[in-house]
Amino acid sequence: MGQWSLIIRQVRRSSKQAVLFVLCTALSLTTLTAFNGFSDSVARSLLNDARKLHAADIIISSYDPISAPVDRMVRILAAEAKVKRADIHRFLSVVRAEDESATVLAGVKVVGSGYPFYGEVKLASGRPFHGVMAPGACIVEQTLLDRTGLRIGDRLRVGYATLTIADVVLSEPDRPLNFFSFGPRVFAHADDLEALGLISKGARIRRRVLLKVADPLQVDMMAARLKAVAVKDQERVETFRTAGTRTKRFMDNFFFFLNLVGLFILLMAGLGIQGTLSALLKEKQHTIAIMKAVGATNRYLLRHFICLVGLLGAAGTVLGILSGMGIQRALARAMAPYLPADLHLVMAWSGIVEGVVLGGVVVLVFSFLPLYRVREMRPMLIFRKEAVSGTAKPPYYLAAALILVFFFALVVRHMQDVRFGLHFVGGICALVAVVALLTHGLLFVVRRRAFANLAFRQAIKGLFRKGNATRSTILTLSVSLSVIFANFFIERNLDTAFVQSYPEGAPNAYFVDIQPDQKEGFLRTVGTDAELFPIVRARVAAINGIAINREDERKKRRDNFSRVFNLTYRHHLLENESMAKGDRLFRSEWSGPQVSILDTVAEMHPMTVGDTIRFKIQGVSLKVRISSIRTRTKSSFSPFFYFVLPEKVLEKAPKTYFAALKVPPAQLGAVQRKVVSRFPNISVIDISQTISVFTRLTNRLSRIIRGFSVFSIGAGLLILVSAIFATRAERMVEAVYYKILGAGKTFVFKVFALENLFIGTFSSMMALIIAQAGAFWVCTVRLDIDYQWQVFPSMVMAVSTMALVVAVGLAASRAIMEKRPVSYLREQTDG
C-alpha cells in the first residue's frame, strides 16, 4: 500500500480541516513574503536608480558652509576635469507675490549649473530643465501657483530678490513630490543665491555639493580622499551607493512597521496552525487508535503524520507565496504616491526560497506539540473510554520555548536589532500571557455560574466541549483585536488632540531664523510681547568623554544624536515643564558650563546629573556638565528644547531667534505677509496646516498597517471554524438530541449562536480593555496628550467583532444544525 495514497485519502476525508491548515500556513507566510518581496523590489529599484535618486556620483552634505579643505580639493579635481560640480542650498522661506498680495512657505532649492547630473527634473512645459533654470528665473510647484493665484511669467519674491516664474516642476529626481513637506518647491539659480540674502549665520540651510565623476571607476577612491579632508561630525561625504535617500529612509521606516505586522500575523497564524492541526489530529484520533491497536509504533505514526503535515504545509507555502505576490501588488497600489514611478515588482528566487524555508520552519515549529500528542493517544481510544490525556508539562514547555526562540530569531533577523527583538517578543509574550490569564479567569467564573435560561446554559456548556478550542480561539482573537484596536485608539486620539480640535491657546505659527538685529522690529511687526527663544545650532560630539558614532546613531529608528540640535539659553522653566532630577536648572555651587537636559535626551542615551556632554558649535567644542533633567508635563505645540544652557555660556555663539505665536487663523495670512515683507529671511510655518498634511500622510500609512493587521483576525476565525469542524460529531449529537427531545430548529440555532456570541463577546471585550489600557498608557505617558475613550467607535468595533464571530461560527455549523435526527441515527446504526 502506498503511504502517500493513504495520506492523500486521509487528507480528502478531512478536507475541511486540511483546507483550514493550508490557509493558516498560507496566512502565516503571505504578508511577510509580500512585505519582503515588496521591500526587495523597492530596494532594487532604488539601487538601480541610485545615481538618479541622488542626481550625482558623490554627495557632500553639511548644515554649515563647506569647509575650506573640501572646497579646495573639489576645485582641484574640477580643474583637472576629473569631476563636475553643482552646489545646492535648501531651506524654507516664505515667498510672496510681487505685490505682497499672497505669501506661501516654500521649500527653496537653489541649484548650480549642471544639476541634476543624473535623472531629470520634469517640467510642465516639457522643456529641458537646464534651458529654463537661468539666473533671474524660478521654477515652482503647481501648488504654489494655486495658493498664490500667480501664473507663469509673474514675479515672485524670494528673500530679497524678485524672480520670474519660468515653469512648473512636475518631478525632481532626488525628491518624490508626494512626500511630506512644509511647502511647495521653488527652484532658483545658484547665481541668485547672494541676491536672495537668505544665507545668514545660524540659519537652517542644508548644503550639498554634487559631483559627477568623469571616470566611474574612480568614484569610491575620490569619495575616500574627500572624506579624509572633510570636517568630522559636520560634513558627510557619500557616494550614490552609500547615501540614503528620503525615499529609502521613508520606506525603511515603513517596512519596519510592516515587518512588525507581518511577524505578528505569522505568530497568530502559527497559533492557527497549531489549532487546526490539533483539530485535524482529533478527527484522526480514532484512526490513530486503530493503527496503534494493530501494532503501529509511535515512530511509524509520527512519520506518517509528518508526511501529511509536510504535504499540507507545502500546499500552504505555495499558496502563501502566491498570495504574497498578489498582496505585493495591492501594497504597491496603496503606496504608489510615495514610490519611484517605474517600480518593477519582482519576486526574486531568493525570496521564494526564503518563503519556502520559512514555511517549512513555521509548520515544523507550530506542529511540534500537536504531533507530539500523537504519541500520547492510546489505543484505548477506540472504546471511547479515555480521552486524550493532557500533554505532559515538559513537551508543553519545550514547544513554548521552541516557538519563542524561533519567533525571537525571526524578529532579530528582520529587524536587525537584538534589543528591539527582546522588547518586541517580550511585549507580545506579555500580551499573550495577560490574555491567557484573563481568558482562564473568565472561563473559570462562567463555568461555575448557574444560568436559568436553558439555551444560555447549553451554550455555556458548549464552550467547554472537549476539543472546542475555546481558549485558543479567544486568545488568538483577543490578541489580534487588541493590537488593531489599540492602533486605532492611538490614531484617533492623536487626531483628536492635534487635528480635529487644535489645542486652545497653543501657538499656531512658528517664526524661524529671526536674526538678532531683527528682534525689536519683529516684535513691533507682530504687535505682541512674544517670547523669543535664542537658538544655537550644535551637534553632540561626545557623552562622558566617549565620542558619538554618528553612523551607529543614524541606524536607530528613534530620535538620536546623528542630527543637529537647537540649543537655547534661559534661566527659568517653561509653563509646561517641571524638574525631573534636580531642583533648579543650574547649580550655583558648580563652576564651569552647565546644561539642563530634557528627559527625552536621557532616553536616547543613558545619562544623568553630573555627566558631561561635549557639543560642537560651528566647529568649536563646548564641554558642559548636566546640572538637571527636565520633563514636559503636556504635549502641545509650545516650543521645547532638549538642551538649555545658561546665557553666559552661549551669548557669544552665532544664533537666531525663534518665536511661537497664537494668531487668529483669519489674521495669519496678513501677519505672515507683514513679517515677510519686512524681514524676507524669516520663515513662517502655519502649524495647523502642516499638522493636517502630516496627519493625512500618517493616517494613510496607519490605515495600511491596520489593514494588514486585520489578517491576524483571520487566524482566530480559522481556529474557530476548525474547532467547529473538529467537534462536529459532538455538536451533531447535541443538535440531534435537542431535536429528538422536542426542541425546534430555533432552539438549536439559538444555542449555537449564543455559544459563538460568547466567544465574540469575550474576545472583543478583552481586546477592548487591553487596547484601551495600552492606548491610554501610550497617549498619557508616552505622548503626553489627553486621552478620550472613544466610546462609540469602541462599541462599533465590539459589535462588529461579535457579529463576525457569530456569522462565521453559524456558517460553519450550518450543516450540523440542519442535520435531520433520523438520518443521523441511521448513520450511527450503519457505523
Place this chain on the structure above:
Amino acid sequence: MAILEARRLCKTYEVDSRRITVLDHIDLQVHAGTFLVISGSSGSGKTTLLTLLSGLDRPTSGQVLIDGLDISKASEEQLAPMRNRTIGFVFQSFHLVPSMTAKENIMFPAELIGDARAGDRAEQLLQQVGMVHRRDNLPSQLSGGEKQRIALCRAMINRPALLFADEPTGNLDTENGKLVLRQLIELKNEHNATLILVTHNPDIARAADRVVTLRDGRMAE
C-alpha cells in the same frame, strides 16, 4: 503452560473524586489453543478485562503475563510489536481505518513489519471469508457483516497466537453473526490460536472450551 496469565488484576477509576472498582483481584490462566469466553452482564467489567489482558490498557494493580512476559508495565513502544505479531483484535464496532480499502486494512499490520507477502496473505484471507470481490471497497461501502469479516482477516494476517474479540457479533444480525462466528472459529483453529471472546450471548458461550463470568468485578467460573 499458560500463554496468558492474569495475577490479582485490579482496575479502578476515579469519577468526581469517587473511586469505582471495575475489576477486583482477577486471577486467570489461559492455555494455548483455548477458546475462552468472558461473559457477564452489562457493566460487569468484561471489556475492561479484555483491554487489560490485551495490553490496550494498564491495570491499577496486578500483572498480565503473555508467554511469561509481564505486559502491565511495558511501554507503548514495547507493546506495539506485541500487538502487531502476537495479538489480534476483533471489535464490536469493527474499527476499520476509514481511509483504507478493505484489502489495505487487512494488509496494514503485515506491512508494518515489512512483510513482502502481505498482499498475497490478504488475498488468501479475503478468499477464505468470501470477500475477494470487495477488496477495493472502502469501509463506508461495506455492510456490517462485511466489515467484521474484513476486521477478522486483519486480526489474523500476522498469524497471532492470541486473538481477542469484543462482542464480535454484537452489531450484526443473527445470520451475519453466525457467519462471522463460524469464520472466526475456523481461522482460530487453522492457526491454532487462543481465542478470548467477550460476549453476553449464551449461544456463543456454548461453543467455547471454557467460560468465565464476571459479576461486580469479580470472576466466577
